[in-house]
Structures are given as C-alpha cells and as structure tokens.
Amino acid sequence: MSGQQPGSAGASAVFQPLEGDDPTTVAGYRLAARLGAGGMGKVYLSYTPGGRPVAIKVIRPEFGEDAEFRRRFAQEVRSAQRVQGLFTAPVIDADAEGTRPWLATAYVPGPSLADAVVAHGALPVETVLLLVAGMAEALQVIHGAGLVHRDLKPSNVLLASDGPRVIDFGIAHAADATSLTGSGVTIGTPSFMAPEQAAGRRVTPATDVFALGQVAVYAATGVPAFGEGTSHGVLYRIVHEQPELGAVPERLSALVTRCLAKDPEARPTVAEVIRLCQEANAATVLRRPEDWLPGAVSAEITARTATPAPAPAPAAAPAPLPTPAPAAPAQPPAHPPTAPAGPPAGYAPTAPAGPVPGHSPTAPAPVTPAPAGPPAAAPSVPTPPPHAGHAYAPTQGPAPAPYPGSGAYPTAPAYPTPYPNAPYPNAPYPNAPHPGGRPPAARQSPVKRTLLVGLAAALVFGVGGAATAYVLTKDDDKNNSASGNGKPGERTGTGGSSDASSSDDTGGGTTPSGKPSAKAEPKPAEFKNINLTAGYHLTLGDQVVRPQDGEDGGYELSYDTGGYLDAESTGGNLVLLDPGQEATLAACRADTRFTREVYVNKLSPGRQICVTTGTGHMGLVTVKAFSPEESPSTYITLDVTVWRNGAL
Known part of the structure; x- marks a missing residue:
C-alpha cells in the first residue's frame, strides 16, 4: 500500500x-x-x-x-x-x-x-x-x-x-x-x-x-x-x-x-x-x-x-496593546530635529546614517571626540591580493606597499616562472609559506652581477654570430638552388635532401609545395567476441587484440577483479556513451566526459565505451554479454574496434 x-x-x-x-x-x-x-x-x-x-x-x-x-x-x-x-x-x-x-x-x-x-x-x-x-x-x-x-x-x-x-x-x-x-x-x-x-x-x-x-x-x-x-x-x-x-x-x-x-x-x-x-x-x-x-x-x-518547502506555521496572534496613558504636555526638544517629521524611510545601506526609528531626536548618541592633531586623510585600505601573481588595480588613493621597502603592488607576476617543483601554479613553497607560493629572490652580490653581465654579452655575441652564419648559408643555398635543375626544397642529386622533403610522409609535415599535408584518418580494426576475464587486460596497439594476464601495470584496458574496466596507461581515459549515442571515431574524439574506470554493474548488453590510450590509440568497446552465474570464471564478452594512432 x-x-x-x-x-x-x-x-x-x-x-x-x-x-x-x-x-x-x-x-x-x-x-x-x-x-x-x-x-x-x-x-x-x-x-x-x-x-x-x-x-x-x-x-x-x-x-x-x-x-x-x-x-x-x-x-x-x-x-x-x-x-x-x-x-x-x-x-x-x-x-x-x-x-x-x-x-x-x-x-x-x-x-x-x-x-x-x-x-x-x-x-x-x-x-x-x-x-x-x-x-x-x-x-x-x-x-x-x-x-x-x-x-x-x-x-x-x-x-x-x-x-x-x-x-x-x-x-x-x-x-x-x-x-x-x-x-x-x-x-x-x-x-x-x-x-x-x-x-x-x-x-x-x-x-x-x-x-x-x-x-x-x-x-x-x-x-x-x-x-x-x-x-x-x-x-x-x-x-x-x-x-x-x-x-x-x-x-x-x-x-x-x-x-x-x-x-x-x-x-x-x-x-x-x-x-x-x-x-x-x-x-x-x-x-x-x-x-x-x-x-x-x-x-x-x-x-x-526540487520539492517545494512546506508552508510556515501560522504565527501566534499578537498580545493586545495596553491602553496608553494620557499624553504629557509637549516640551520643546533640546535639539531641533534636522529632518522634517514624517514616516521613517526604508533601510538603504548606501544612505547616510540618520535618526534611528523609535528613538527621540532629543537624545542623540554620544559623539566620541576626535584625537588631537591635524586631521589626517583616511584612505580606504584595500585587501592585499592573495599572492604576487595577481595584479592589483586600486580604485582610489595610493596602494600601500606589499612588502617593506617596495613602492607599490606589482602589476605583473613577480616571478616569470612558477616554482619548478610546485604541484600546481602558485602552490605554497615547501616549509616556507611565502606570498604567491614562491621563495623571495635573494640579493645578488656585485661580483655575481658582473659575471651575469659578461655572460649576457657573450650570449648576444653568440646569437649575432649564428644569425650572420645563417644569412651566409641561406645565400649560398639560394645560389645552389638557382644553378641546379630542381626547385627549392626538392632533392638535388644523391647527396641529401632538404628539411622539408625529409619529413615523415605520414606524419603531417609539409609537401614539396610547402603546404601542410592532410593526415589520413586511420582505418578501424575490428575484433569480435572477446571474452575478457577479470584479472586480464587488452593492449590496443597489438596486431591481434586478445586478453592477456594482468590487471595492473600500465595496461591500456583491464578488467579489474574489483568489478570495473580500468584505463591503466598513463594519459589513458574512458568515456561511457549514452544509449543511442553515435559511436564513431569523431564522437569518441569529441566527448570529454572522461573517467579512469567504469563499473561493470552499470553496464548492460549494447552499452559502448570509448577508450583513449596513453600511446595515442583510440578504441570503441561494445558490451555483448556477461558470464553466467554458474560459470567458474567471471568475464565480459566484448566487441572491440581500434583506430591505431587515432587520438588527436
């Protein structure tokens, strides 16, 4: 019932x-x-x-x-x-x-x-x-x-x-x-x-x-x-x-x-x-x-x-007000009111303070005397930024210095690169919580500064010399190209080839005309009725994809004995497609609902999973059936489609 x-x-x-x-x-x-x-x-x-x-x-x-x-x-x-x-x-x-x-x-x-x-x-x-x-x-x-x-x-x-x-x-x-x-x-x-x-x-x-x-x-x-x-x-x-x-x-x-x-x-x-x-x-x-x-x-x-909230309980009836006593003769106020009498205005946070409703204007609040000395301007002191990587833009008045001895907040990050060992940008510096998650720069001695200036000069000279050598070599290449039978970028004779022509033919380099070559879409390889047993894995890069023993160790897709399919390889991930969703290479590339594991009890025959491996392959796994209860082993029957080197 x-x-x-x-x-x-x-x-x-x-x-x-x-x-x-x-x-x-x-x-x-x-x-x-x-x-x-x-x-x-x-x-x-x-x-x-x-x-x-x-x-x-x-x-x-x-x-x-x-x-x-x-x-x-x-x-x-x-x-x-x-x-x-x-x-x-x-x-x-x-x-x-x-x-x-x-x-x-x-x-x-x-x-x-x-x-x-x-x-x-x-x-x-x-x-x-x-x-x-x-x-x-x-x-x-x-x-x-x-x-x-x-x-x-x-x-x-x-x-x-x-x-x-x-x-x-x-x-x-x-x-x-x-x-x-x-x-x-x-x-x-x-x-x-x-x-x-x-x-x-x-x-x-x-x-x-x-x-x-x-x-x-x-x-x-x-x-x-x-x-x-x-x-x-x-x-x-x-x-x-x-x-x-x-x-x-x-x-x-x-x-x-x-x-x-x-x-x-x-x-x-x-x-x-x-x-x-x-x-x-x-x-x-x-x-x-x-x-x-x-x-x-x-x-x-x-x-x-999103259920609605219940109606509030009815409020109790207010107690009757006592009969007011006869009014006393009106007395002139000690201080005349500064505003005409009338109903109190509604509360406005930005309005200047005024008389509090319910209080007589004849009893103003005590005023705290100002301290002796010339009146000093009290600019609004803004809250400092969370770290030095945040630029500060004051809205009024000069900003106080962030550190003793500095003139103002920096408008750009104080350090060009984050702390190299930090787990994420602006992470706290180990054992020393400095602003911005980076250690303060040490003051350099005059000797070290002189060495740095000399090193910079040498670096400039080296770059200038390399540029001069490049120009001379380029002119020499022009002369060789003009005197030969081939066009720039083509093979000339048997002695070698240019950089453009030596790129990988299938890797999306440049064609002899100098235009980028279109990368051909990989062809799918299909493997039917794979019985993947719990504790085994698949490697999509294999010529023949078949179950292999092992469920942990950088594998590309494993059936963990904990009851889930796992993307083991570094950089690998899975996407569980919705029922009826298009199951193509383009759809798998576009879907970003990444996970590292999909529990088998969430699957049913016909469900499909996109697999991206850390080695650059893509796969589509289609669930076909599950092992019967009387089976001595636990397995899941899959169809697998592989696009080798299909990840973008």
Missing part, C-alpha cells in the same frame, strides 16, 4: 498549490503542495521532522464513513508496513481512526509510468525488461507479506532513477466490501484487470501477474493490451477475447503471452517472470545502469527532485 500518485502534464504541474478545500496540516504534517488525486483520495507533499519528503494520501470522506473500510484499511496498513522491498515505496505512518483516514509513504521523485508514456511515448525494450523485472521483485515482497495488489496499473508504478517503485498495494482490498462496491462501483482499473477479477471470482497473486503483463504491453507499445473504450467493453474483451499483441516487440512476446493467459494456473510465477526477462535480455543476469530510462524521462526526475 502506498499513497503517491503524482500529477501529470510535466514537471510544472507536479507540485500544485493547495486549494480552499485542501487541509494545511494532517496529524502534525504541514502540507507543502498537492501531488494529485485519484479514486481513493488526494495526495499531498509534506516532510518528516528530519526534513525527508513524504507523500500523504488522505482518503475520501465517503470511504471514511464506512466502518468496514476502516477495519480493512487498518489491517492493510499493518500488512503494508511489513513490505520493505527495493522496488516499493515504504509506508512510514498512517491513521485509520482519525476523522479522515490517511497514510504516509516515502516520496519518490519520478513520474508515473502512465505520465511518462503519455508525454514521451513507448519505452525501449531494454527499459521495459528492467521495468518488468523490478515490478516482479516488488510483487514478490508484496505477496510474501500476504497481500495482493489488486490494482497494478501504470499510474501505480513510479519511475525513479534507480528503478521502478510499485505503490498503492492493498488499498483496493480495503475498499472491496464497502457500501460503494455494493452500489455498483468497481475497485480497480478496467483496462488492467484480470478475467477472474472482472468476473467477481477469487483474487490470487496470479491476478497481479496478469496485470503485470498488461503493464508490459502498455509500456512497450503505448496502448493497453485489450484496447480502450467504455469500461464494459474493455471488461468483456478481457474475459472473452485475446489481447492485441501485434505491436509488441519480439523479445517481449513470450513474456507477455504467458502473463496474459486466461487461466490463472497457466500464468508464470513472479520468479518465472524475472527469468523470462533475463532470457529476453540475451543474458542470465539483468544489470540496471544509472541511466536505464530515456533522457527525456530522466529530466523529469531531476525536476521533481
């Missing part, structure tokens, strides 16, 4: 303001917004005393007036509080005896499956498999607590970032025997009922499995398995006709066909449903990545995470 059914029509309509007929508090919970409404009541957002958001469902008054409903509601709440599954929203509080029964569950920041399909269309097959498997796990826990959901439908399944959440389990059972059902009201949604439920026969856990198959069809196609229309028409088709499964993807066909069997005994158990999902996933283990939902649905989760 749960109480959360968020509103639809996008994130802007999720948190609706409270209206006139909405309560502001429920048993001490201050309500912050309305999340939605359904056949059983309204759902509100509130918070625990510790600040955690919760969803509170307040039951409709007509249900609260029925004594049998209250009895069953209390019983279902006690059972629901034993349900503690990963794919259910736990019930944390409830009251079946109040004026209007209510219950509170953990708030799940995600749209319902119904809202997601209406807004964004049918879901991918991989997402549907993970959705159905998560719902099956939720049903295992619900059935284990002695409950049958009875109303499993898309609006009772919330899509969170880490998997689905099944809500409202058991609440339909509490309403079954009320006076409302006797008057012809059917508890449950017709499009997702089981045949035995529609016919009024006994409800069992197999009833939820039938509804699970219908939810799977809706998630994969966007329409119910038995169509839409009037309640009576849909119920007739559920009992007497076969579902329409023509649009269901082939990988889901066996799963939904077995779940939608008319005979409850022919339907699979929830454990078998999970196994069917694994078989349809072409692997024996389902792994749920963080981005298991399409991007548009994930964006709604982000919007729903």
